[in-house]
Amino acid sequence: MTDQIRPVRMLHLGLGSFFRAHQAWYTHHAPDADAWGIAAFTGRRPDLARTLTAQGCRYILVVRGPEADRREIVRSLSAAHSGTDHAAWLDYWRRPGLGVVTLTVTEAGYARARPGDADSGRTGGGGLDTARPDVCSDIAALRASRVAEVTTAPAKLLIGLAARRAAGLPPPTIVPCDNLPGNAEAAQRVVRDLAEAVGDAALIVAAQHAPFANTMVDRITPATTGADRDRVGAASGFEDGAPVVTEPFSEWVLSGAFPSGRPRWEDAGARFVPDVLPFEQRKLWLLNGAHSLLAYTAPLLGHTTVAQAVADPRCREWLAQWWQEAARGLPLPGAELTAYQDALLERFANPRIRHSLAQIAADGSQKLPVRLLPTLRAERAAGRLPQGAARALAGWLLHLRGHGAQVQDAATDPALAAGPLPQAARRALAFLDPSLADDAELTTAVTAHARALERCLTLHSGQLTIPPIS
Template sequence: MTPPARTERHPVRIVHLGLGAFHRAHQAWYTQRANDASSDGASGDGGWGIAAFTGRSPRAAEALAAQDAVYTLVERGPESDTATLIQSLTVVADGADGERWRAAMADPAVAVVTLTVTEAGYRPDAAALDADLAALRAGGAAATAPGRLVDGLRARRAAGSPRLAIVSCDNLPDNGAVTREAVLGLAARVDQDLAAWIDGEISFVSTMVDRITPATTDADRATVEQLTGFDDAAPVVTEPFSEWVLSGEFPAGRPAWDAVGAQFVSDVEPFERRKLWLLNAGHSLLAYLGLLRGHTTIAEAMADPACADALEALWSEARTELPFDEEAVDAALAALRDRFTNARIEHRLAQIATDGSQKLGPRILDPLRSRLDAGRAPGVAQAGAIAAWIRHLLGGAYRDPGAEALAARLGELSDDEDLATEAMRALAPGVTGLEPVIALIRDQLGALRATTTILTTEPQRGAH
């Protein structure tokens, strides 16, 4: 069999960090469509190509490099699949290759840098940042996302290259500001003049991104071969739905993403809030509760009335806090129900459940705090999501480095109120007046104890 063949190659004008499935289903897909819409250089610029670097493991780059960075994107609807060849990745590389990374970032033709490094990638621990600081001072390669950005921007400054935009595409409120703070904080420790240059020359764009993209399986690769005839080692399977909302300046230009559905707005925060408090919060609830009830995918959890009812309650608690009219929220929820019940998208609960200590704050605690600030009672379903997360940690089958110390402490406790108190101390350190929330979590822990079983390993596919 043959891999997918390249028929077009665009000049590199975008650098991306975090070469995972989501980037290839979202930003790379939007860029492909923007290039197609402009008829490959009808505007005279040759289109927009991406130099994509891995964030941690080099495996994705190795697989893609073997097929000239071309891959198949499969949009999996409730009834059928549609395959599209994506050629917007011009080159792919290991993010740990510091020399190649610096050269790409210094290239004066590059106008945009995008990131998909997960929520945890923006807040590495002190030891990792200290290691990056030592490496940067010695001229070596950084390992964290902030470190790599500082390293690349230092090279760009040295080369005299023009301004550019850095665009975060991860699920963080005001992710552009979070990126800016992380980069400037580390840059100031490396070189105050570099930090001042970044502050004056680099634009940090905030975005809201949305497209469910499960991990690719061997069965998916077989499907791609049937659809296309290509032996694609690195396809991506995603849902038909996509959304991208951006806010910020692009001083050196950008692809015509708005021509293919992206929205450019003055303030992305309301859209971030809607997505985090409805889709992402719903995912977290279904992940922790669904795993406790023996499910493996979002669609399986949605078919369980206990999970579906809890989700509807969670959405009712969040919708009062959103700055959209009833019609807009109803439309968003109707779309989510359709997406969550698409059983052909096997979005695994164990994947969603990772790094809950980073995710629950913006997804669950923020709308809960909004209710308290408005004089409303904390949500029972919101408390239930936290209680299910606690039970998930107690099982030991979690993937969350940021929760390891908490999980150890929880394992020493048996009283539900003590468990709730300890978890809230970790999730909301220094926040007072949470007694009503702790009481609700305590009650929800008791209810879960009576109706679910703590799992110490991930359930097998299809288990209930």
């Protein structure tokens, strides 16, 4: 898998499977791809950069349909680096041809505070969480001009923007590709908040003049397994250490200006629209919200993957209830929403995509506020008690209490969900949004669903006994 190295005009932070199945794939298929090589930096897996570098930054993308696989070699990566390679990171920012910086760092990677945290040393309402230890460390490092020590995504963006401005070059467009509503505004705010917290005039100016583009991204991409690598090697004759398995469906919707240029992604299937918000909400609430619902409830029925869950009539009933609640708040035609839900069921049911519920369950404290709470608030404001949302929150509460997948969420404390269920439910709701703490009716509903879900854990003759759940 050798090929001419393309000039680097794009940077990416968060070198993982989703990026390689999505942004790198769209760039690979753009008609001007030869002019838009990508230098990608890892987030959590420095070994991945070494693996890709050893194989010329080429990898095999496996598009796994319900009946067969389709394989292709993706060639849009020009370089892969560890996320700690600050010298290389800053070098790319100083190159005149740089036009775009994308990132996939998960919701937690933006280091945002939850609403209501301002009184505990944080900038509330989704701004930078200035009480987080890694953010505090980055602030101290930037004040001392030790840029090689920063670790958070906002800090890496900020030092890049400062380096580019110092070189007398216009900033590239920053394109966050994570599941956050208004992800451009969210990313822009944390970068500006960080500059303000450091108090350096040059950083503040650099942060204020960067263009950001809003995006909605969608392509189910489960974690690659050893068996996947073995199958790829057997089928292709190439021992690819970093193949990616993904579904056939893919969607990318963008809105924003690209004054320094960009690949012709629209010719590869991306859509450029005046407002991404309706598409963001549709995906966050109907797809990601459904994923979270299944991640916290389906394991209590004995399921480990999305496909197993949607094959269970009980889970499909829960999905339908949640979708009915969420769809009421979406500003899109009813027929379009129905068609989207039907397509989701088909995608979820793909028996050859092993999308782990445990993988989806990680970092729930960061995901649920954008996936579930907008619908919950809208329903409560309309005088309705959304049972689908309450059930999903009950599943998350039990997850925190040790049922289902192991908790992987640095933002939560085990004591949050300890003790009697009613008190634990109230604390969990208050943790997600302090305004929910005094909603006694909602607390009662979450508690009732949690108790019903607990009964699903009862084993009888080696089989799960599943009692009715209202």
